[in-house]
Amino acid sequence: MTANGMLQIGFYLVTLLLLVKPMGWYMARIYEGNAPPFMRWLSPLENLLYRLCGIKSEEEMNWGRYAIAMLWFSLLGVAAVYALQRLQGMLPLNPQQFGAVSPDSSFNTAISFMTNTNWQGYSGESTMSYLTQMMGLAVQNFFSAAAGMVVAVALIRGFARHTAHAIGNFWVDMTRSILYILLPLSVVIALLFVGQGAIQNFSPYRTVSTVEAISYDNPKVDSQGNPMKDAQGNPVTEKATTKEQTLPMGPVASQEAIKQLGTNGGGFFNANSAHPFENPTPFANYLQMLAIFLIPGGLCYTFGMMVGDRRQGWAILAAMTLIFAGFLSAAEHYELAGNPAYTALGVDQAHSDMQSGGNMEGKETRFGIVNSALFATITTAASCGAVNSMHDSFMPLGGLVPMAQIQLGEVIYGGVGSGLYGMLIYAVIAVFIAGLMIGRTPEYIGKKIESFDIKMASLTILIPPILILGFTAVAVLVDAGKAGVANPGAHGFSEILYAFSSAVGNNGSAFAGLSANTPFYNIALGLAMFFGRIWLMIPVLALAGSLAAKKRIPSSVGTMATHTPLFVGLLIGTVILVGALNFVPAIALGPVVEHLTMTGAH
Amino acid sequence: MFKEIRPALSSFAILTLITGIVYPLAVTGISQALMPDQANGSLVVKDGKPTGSTLIGQNFSDPKYFWGRPSATSPMPYNGASSGGSNLGPTNPALIDAVKARVQALKEADPGNGRPIPVDLVTASASGLDPEISPAAALYQISRVAKARGIEPAKLQRLVEERILGRQFGFLGEPRVNVLELNLALDSMH
Numbered sequence: 081m082t083a084n085g086m087l088q089i090g091f092y093l094v095t096l097l098l099l100v101k102p103m104g105w106y107m108a109r110i111y112e113g114n115a116p117p118f119m120r121w122l123s124p125l126e127n128l129l130y131r132l133c134g135i136k137s138e139e140e141m142n143w144g145r146y147a148i149a150m151l152w153f154s155l156l157g158v159a160a161v162y163a164l165q166r167l168q169g170m171l172p173l174n175p176q177q178f179g180a181v182s183p184d185s186s187f188n189t190a191i192s193f194m195t196n197t198n199w200q201g202y203s204g205e206s207t208m209s210y211l212t213q214m215m216g217l218a219v220q221n222f223f224s225a226a227a228g229m230v231v232a233v234a235l236i237r238g239f240a241r242h243t244a245h246a247i248g249n250f251w252v253d254m255t256r257s258i259l260y261i262l263l264p265l266s267v268v269i270a271l272l273f274v275g276q277g278a279i280q281n282f283s284p285y286r287t288v289s290t291v292e293a294i295s296y297d298n299p300k301v302d303s304q305g306n307p308m309k310d311a312q313g314n315p316v317t318e319k320a321t322t323k324e325q326t327l328p329m330g331p332v333a334s335q336e337a338i339k340q341l342g343t344n345g346g347g348f349f350n351a352n353s354a355h356p357f358e359n360p361t362p363f364a365n366y367l368q369m370l371a372i373f374l375i376p377g378g379l380c381y382t383f384g385m386m387v388g389d390r391r392q393g394w395a396i397l398a399a400m401t402l403i404f405a406g407f408l409s410a411a412e413h414y415e416l417a418g419n420p421a422y423t424a425l426g427v428d429q430a431h432s433d434m435q436s437g438g439n440m441e442g443k444e445t446r447f448g449i450v451n452s453a454l455f456a457t458i459t460t461a462a463s464c465g466a467v468n469s470m471h472d473s474f475m476p477l478g479g480l481v482p483m484a485q486i487q488l489g490e491v492i493y494g495g496v497g498s499g500l501y502g503m504l505i506y507a508v509i510a511v512f513i514a515g516l517m518i519g520r521t522p523e524y525i526g527k528k529i530e531s532f533d534i535k536m537a538s539l540t541i542l543i544p545p546i547l548i549l550g551f552t553a554v555a556v557l558v559d560a561g562k563a564g565v566a567n568p569g570a571h572g573f574s575e576i577l578y579a580f581s582s583a584v585g586n587n588g589s590a591f592a593g594l595s596a597n598t599p600f601y602n603i604a605l606g607l608a609m610f611f612g613r614i615w616l617m618i619p620v621l622a623l624a625g626s627l628a629a630k631k632r633i634p635s636s637v638g639t640m641a642t643h644t645p646l647f648v649g650l651l652i653g654t655v656i657l658v659g660a661l662n663f664v665p666a667i668a669l670g671p672v673v674e675h676l677t678m679t680g681a682h
Numbered sequence: 683m684f685k686e687i688r689p690a691l692s693s694f695a696i697l698t699l700i701t702g703i704v705y706p707l708a709v710t711g712i713s714q715a716l717m718p719d720q721a722n723g724s725l726v727v728k729d730g731k732p733t734g735s736t737l738i739g740q741n742f743s744d745p746k747y748f749w750g751r752p753s754a755t756s757p758m759p760y761n762g763a764s765s766g767g768s769n770l771g772p773t774n775p776a777l778i779d780a781v782k783a784r785v786q787a788l789k790e791a792d793p794g795n796g797r798p799i800p801v802d803l804v805t806a807s808a809s810g811l812d813p814e815i816s817p818a819a820a821l822y823q824i825s826r827v828a829k830a831r832g833i834e835p836a837k838l839q840r841l842v843e844e845r846i847l848g849r850q851f852g853f854l855g856e857p858r859v860n861v862l863e864l865n866l867a868l869d870s871m872h
Contacts, residue, residue, distance in 0.1 A: 084849070135689045152687060156691070214703075219697075219701050223701075254693070274717050277737055280709055282710065285763065288733055288734050289732075291747070291869070296759070317757075327723055331706045349765050351810065354809040366854055422804075426785065428818070468808065472771060677773065
């Protein structure tokens with residue numbers, strides 16, 4: 081890696097870590113109902129909202145009621161997004177007159193945005209009206225992010241409280257997440273994006289006349305608008321020439337801001353953050369990456385502050401950052417090394433001040449390798465899933481990095497809220513393992529970890545691999561699953577494995593060659609996303625309730641300290657070990673086989 | 683179980699109004715008032731008519747123009763209405779064949795050019811709309827464009843060097859050259 085590459089990565093990490101404390105402090109104040117004076121101007125709006133909605137803000141809920149409120153809110157989200165897609169043809173703000181989205185695709189997208197996955201089976205610029213984008217998809221970007229945050233806060237309260245039966249009020253936590261945290265930050269970030277060139281308007285798509293004419297093969301369609309095929313099943317085309325280009329328009333920047341800040345990742349356009357109207361400059365790209373980790377990073381500090389021992393938060397953050405650095409180095413290394421097949425063709429892949437070099441297939445010039453590999457590592461460490469380069473075209477082991485990070489459960493910073501609660505589950509498992517080794521009852525943050533707690537933690541650790549590997553096994557066995565594969569050999573298997581990892585992990589990025597907009601994949605991935613989200617949130621809330629009810633035990637000489645480098649190492653080991661035990665065989669069949677075949681051939 | 687329905691319905695409706703209507707309209711209002719050029723797509727206007735956007739690449743295949751990144755959009759390259767990459771895997775024979783064909787096309791258009799070919803000139807971009815190429819890719823094409831237009835290569839070299847966009851703030855991203863702007867400048871040289 082060059083000095084400039086190190087500088088760019090170093091600048092990103094240092095600015096991120098500097099923001100952790102103020103961000104974490106601010107969020108802790110908000111969730112404790114003690115907004116800092118400079119934000120109190122929002123409290124009349126907050127109180128008005130409670131009055132209109134019949135919310136008793138001082139009334140707290142036990143974990144069951146909290147979970148039911150979360151489920152109702154999620155259900156409404158699915159219904160609203162589904163309805164908007166099916167009815168968009170009759171609704172306003174649809175200048176391109178897009179018709180209704182197919183039922184299976186609408187189902188998939190509704191689940192996808194409610195679960196914070198934002199898997200894109202559709203192509204935004206040719207499918208979704210402006211109204212669907214801003215009132216359906218962008219709204220769920222706010223709501224699903226807030227849902228993740230409130231579950232994390234409920235779990236933090238489980239540790240912070242003792243002999244308590246309640247873990248907070250879902251409606252209050254939800255409203256505060258949106259009003260005080262997500263919305264103000266989104267406005268600032270959206271305007272910064274527009275300043276860099278991201279578009280923000282409601283105009284119909286523009287047609288411009290290009291400098292040079294293009295000749296191309298246009299697929300012929302029959303009278304019903306379906307593509308025509310010849311006797312061999314190949315599409316029939318005719319020669320066509322055009323001197324026009326369509327420029328897509330829309331309220332992009334506002335959606336882009338919450339897409340990253342809420343680790344949602346669903347792009348306004350098909351190319352997502354690789355599209356120059358979504359992510360126009362290197363500085364915009366830096367802001368996007370910063371927005372992804374801002375809340376997950378800050379929540380570690382919020383955790384430390386709310387449980388009354390900041391060192392606990394820093395220890396969690398240290399474990400996350402160390403794993404992140406390891407994966408990032410691997411991704412950068414393999415992508416910068418480039419594709420050995422090109423060297424024989426006389427192609428120059430060297431990295432210099434005159435060119436980015438490396439594996440540039442599926443990457444943008446302005447980002448080059450350094451910012452593409454960095455973005456890919458960030459977006460899959462978090463459950464974001466936005467992409468500024470095409471992961472399907474990464475080198476075999478470069479593409480292993482995003483896949484493996486998703487499979488570890490996205491606990492390296494992770495999704496907003498979901499990253500922290502995922503990592504805290506791993507911490508519970510880590511103290512349990514340590515407890516078994518030294519023969520003591522495990523404790524974490526002053527709470528005795530007992531049978532029920534370990535059962536809930538085990539559920540959240542075991543459900544994702546069962547879903548990912550189970551669905552992948554089904555997809556490689558049935559014809560409808562194999563039909564979607566775009567690349568031959570081991571890489572085709574990687575496409576399927578990545579898709580279900582991404583869906584269950586609520587990431588949303590893809591090895592996008594896979595043709596997933598089919599009834600089979602829309603439904604299978606839709607179910608994978610739903611269970612991958614809800615089936616984890618409920619045990620986490622149950623754990624929160626159980627912890628909150630416990631007595632706090634004073635620490636003694638026999639208590640294992642959970643803020644030391646030793647514990648950080650133990651936590652990292654637990655994350656890697658659990659992930660490796662589950663996924664090594666599957667990864668060996670995909671990226672590893674492809675890498676060995678490639679190096680064997682050159 | 684049903685006690686939460688009223689707060690669910692009403693807060694869903696009100697928060698949708700705030701985040702789904704008020705928020706995008708407010709951002710649009712501020713953007714259109716303060717940054718209309720950017721908010722409307724950074725259009726390039728030539729003779730009073732928009733001829734493209736500085737952010738969206740166009741297809742160039744004539745030897746007298748600088749060529750941009752290969753584009754995998756369909757049915758035509760640089761289709762602004764359908765962004766996306768090739769999604770070809772690194773060991774897919776279709777990818778290697780495509781790169782081979784692009785190398786060949788560059789060599790045929792400029793047989794005397796023995797310089798190594800910059801990788802970004804033979805690999806498809808992620809968006810299919812990449813407006814830029816690396817400085818190396820622009821410099822590589824000088825001899826072809828110079829021959830096709832009958833211009834001194836040294837003059838073209840200066841034109842390209844003037845248009846190299848350095849790293850943002852001196853360190854972010856990669857140096858690059860905007861292909862549409864370079865070609866428009868080329869056309870106005872005569």
